Amino acid sequence: MSETRPAPLTGLTVVEISAFVAAPLGAMTLAQLGADVIRIDPIGGNIDANRWPINLGYIAEVQATGKTRGPLGNGLYDAYGPSFETSDGRQIMVAVISNKNWRGLGKATGLTEKLERIGPLLDVDLSTEGGRFEACEAIDAVVRPWFAAHTVTEAAAALSEAGVLQGGSQTFEELVKSDPRCSLENPLFSEIDQPGVGTVIAPRVPLVFSGTPAAAVVPAPSLGGDTAKVLSSVLSARANWASEK
Incomplete structure (x- = not known):
């Protein structure tokens, strides 16, 4: 019988203070690999909090709105590639x-x-x-x-x-509606109930480590949804601190 081991980054705490795509994606990947990621946002949300539908993601955007984004340009620079x-x-x-x-x-x-x-x-x-x-x-x-x-x-x-x-x-609409690779037929995808969006399919992290169960797909947390938990468990503050402020 093979031994079940925790995810590679289990026990690591990461504090994320960032915005837009690259850094949050990196923090999300660390979380999917087992790290406990704490994102810090100003009250009311960071500068990217209301940039709908950018934060929704291309796949979920099609499912939630029925619309797909137009091409952003595919030209190959300094060679012929149109x-x-x-x-x-x-x-x-x-x-x-x-x-x-x-x-x-x-x-x-x-x-x-x-x-x-x-x-x-x-x-x-x-x-x-x-x-x-x-x-x-x-x-x-x-x-x-x-x-x-x-x-x-x-x-x-x-x-x-x-x-x-x-x-x-x-297009992403064609991908979502007709490509089996972006469907529940693909074991990478599962349905989640994303707050503020509804039920959508989303991929889990594709990395699988020997002895470690594949990480499940989970919804993105709501803004401020874990504030009380972080204050009480990590900072040893009173759980009602946010409401008092």
């Missing part, structure tokens, strides 16, 4: 970071001759990443109609066969 809409309304991104990829783009689309004309016209070297980046708008104009005439599956197959880096993308 995204295109296909005939079925989907998006596909290509990344041309080598001459093999560049030749493959022309082969897959049948537009090699037209693409070769861009370099002399714009006086750029399309055999370099910088040259293709500089000419990206002209390249887009040549290949965009090809993508518009093909479904995402057709485009992906042709590009892949020609050696072009590519990948279809989906």
Whole structure:
């Protein structure tokens, strides 16, 4: 029989004084690994407390509001890597970071001759990443109609066969509504009752350690919901301190 061990950070107390995405995410991860995380906010909430729906998360936002956010931009900087809409309304991104990829783009689309004309016209070297980046708008104009005439599956197959880096993308609404990887079929996800939001599915921490049961998914605490507990157990203050203030 294997021994059950506590989570790796059990017994560690972390005090979090932060806002917005990165630092709170780090503290949440520490909590999921067993640490006792105490977040300190000013009375009424920190500067990110009311930035709805940013704090809700992309997946929960779709479930709670029925809406999805628009694209934020997928361009690859300093190389040719745009995204295109296909005939079925989907998006596909290509990344041309080598001459093999560049030749493959022309082969897959049948537009090699037209693409070769861009370099002399714009006086750029399309055999370099910088040259293709500089000419990206002209390249887009040549290949965009090809993508518009093909479904995402057709485009992906042709590009892949020609050696072009590519990948279809989906909105968070499509992810939540039709992708089984973001559903209760995936053991990473469970339903939680999030205060102020309702019932949503949310992922647990994906890390699993030998002998340690996987951490359960739990709702995010309400602002100030643990104040009395922290004051009494950690700071040895009276439990009614907050109400007195």
